[in-house]
Amino acid sequence: MELTRLPFLKSALKNRYPQLAVFIVMLVGYIFAILAGLIGTPVGSHNFSIVFVWIAWWAILILVAVPFFGRGWCAVCPIPLPGEWLQRGAVLSPPDKRPKWLNLRVPKMFRNIWLQNIFFLMLALFSSVLLTTPNVTGIVLAAMLFAAIGLSIIFERRAFCRYLCPVGGFIGLYSQTAPIELRIKDKQVCVTCEGKPCYNGSQVGYGCSWDVFPGGMTKNTYCGLCMECIRTCPHDNIAVNLRPFSADVAKPTARLDEAFKAFIMFGAAMIYAGVLLGPWGTLKDAAYNVGTGAWFIYAAVFLAIIFIVLPGLFTLAIMTTKSKQALKQRFMSLSTALIPLGLMFWVAFSLSFVLTNASYILAALSDPLGLGWNLFGTANAAWRPMLTTILAPAQTLALVVGLFWSARTAQKVNEAGTSTIPVFVYCFVATSIMLWLLL
Amino acid sequence: MSYRFALLLLVMAGLVVAFAPLPVQPITPQERTFEIDAHQFAYSPSELHVNPGDTVTIQLVSTDVVHGLYVDGYDISVEADPGQSATLTFVADKPGSFRFRCKVTCGAMHPFMIGKLTVGTNDWLYRSIGFSLLAIFAFFRFPRVAKD
Known part of the structure; x- marks a missing residue:
């Protein structure tokens, strides 16, 4: 179903001002x-x-935005804005083709999501500190803003979003399951289009920021x-469509960086469920006391689970069925099946974390800096799960x-035509472990 | 087996998994007392097992800063000052697994200061694994739905 047939929606998307208004609100919130x-x-x-980034924003992102709107968050994310405005030398005025800065193309060796994977893992290893210590969160948020500005000055388009953003990496992975897509009509x-203005830009707009x-x-x-x-x-040939969930994951992953992204997210959700939500104080101490x-x-166990244990067991599982297709190809294709289950792992983990701590939002709303303010009379709202x-x-x-979703995906992406039972068993065992960790 | 009959069977199996009583040995309720040491950011012991109907007394001893203990599902809590102990007594009349967590902001990792109380067996875990098995069964039995 083409949503852009709705005149109101189409005019809202074509007009830059509604998006700019949201951007500015988001940017103010981000800087605050x-x-x-x-x-x-x-x-x-x-x-x-802490409360608005890791509880409120995270809840909206993982429970609503990603499952239902895919990269909907990226559409309003404020992080690339200052850099993009600098890069363009304008906020809304018509594009000027002359590059304002270096405008380099990102080197080919970095045109993948390995840097996003590494950046995500770097943050993940420090997550117990990041999620709980305001100044660390402030520094990381500022660093991301400045990194985006720096990359915009050096490289063309949104190099930070496309190749470095640790959040954008997993949003991109899970956006494949979302019931929203932007696609061409014909x-x-x-x-036959001359100049490809959608990619290269024209007098009426900029070329694709995402390359x-x-x-x-x-x-x-x-x-x-x-x-x-x-x-x-x-040619009015671009549409935003409503589609069935998980339409994209019917097409198997053909890249190792994307396959490992699925394992990174899958494994990180399980580790967080054990470390952060489990009753084991020793694990929490180890995760929090960085440098000891x-x-x-x-950190070694975290990385071993993600890069050795989970992919290794998955490889062993799919090796139990014979196929003419190369093992690496099967590994990449069948890892697509972990995308829906990984998303649901994060949903299940986040439900616990968010519902338990959501009541902090009311207090932080009235006293956002913890300075004794009571702006809306809710500063003393009691904590209650x-x-x-x-x-x-x-x-x-x-x-x-x-x-169920992963089993279905495994069946769809199984190009080799071999039995997918090993993938089902792998997913079932992982689900049982996650249930044990959460319940 | 027709599609509708299989679907009916699946629904019935789901209801059985959800609501069928699991076998339990009748155990006379007892009085159980636990001394829990609370320190940043853990409880010791952090996992408690009691039987349904037990009268549970928790003596919370805080060894560093003020800590609390709130039991999910039971909606009861207690707080202990540094070096002091506080007592919480309740009847464990709800079976299942419940998290207990600190209710007083006690430091950076406070939101993750968590323990686990299991009353009887953790039925919901077994039922959930049963649902997972049913999901796999449903996938095989209803390929038309699965492959649409």
């Missing part, structure tokens, strides 16, 4: 989160940066929904749906 992290109270549960129109040619796009993974191509297409011997052991009676059933539902 940085300031709150740096100058606000060091008590995380009373600081805007491929032939793109073939994607819409005419060749078959997956959501790298489309940031910036909507610039809707504005520049002279225990932390180095934690929410909806604990439905938490376990909701987590079970998410994981069981994820398991």
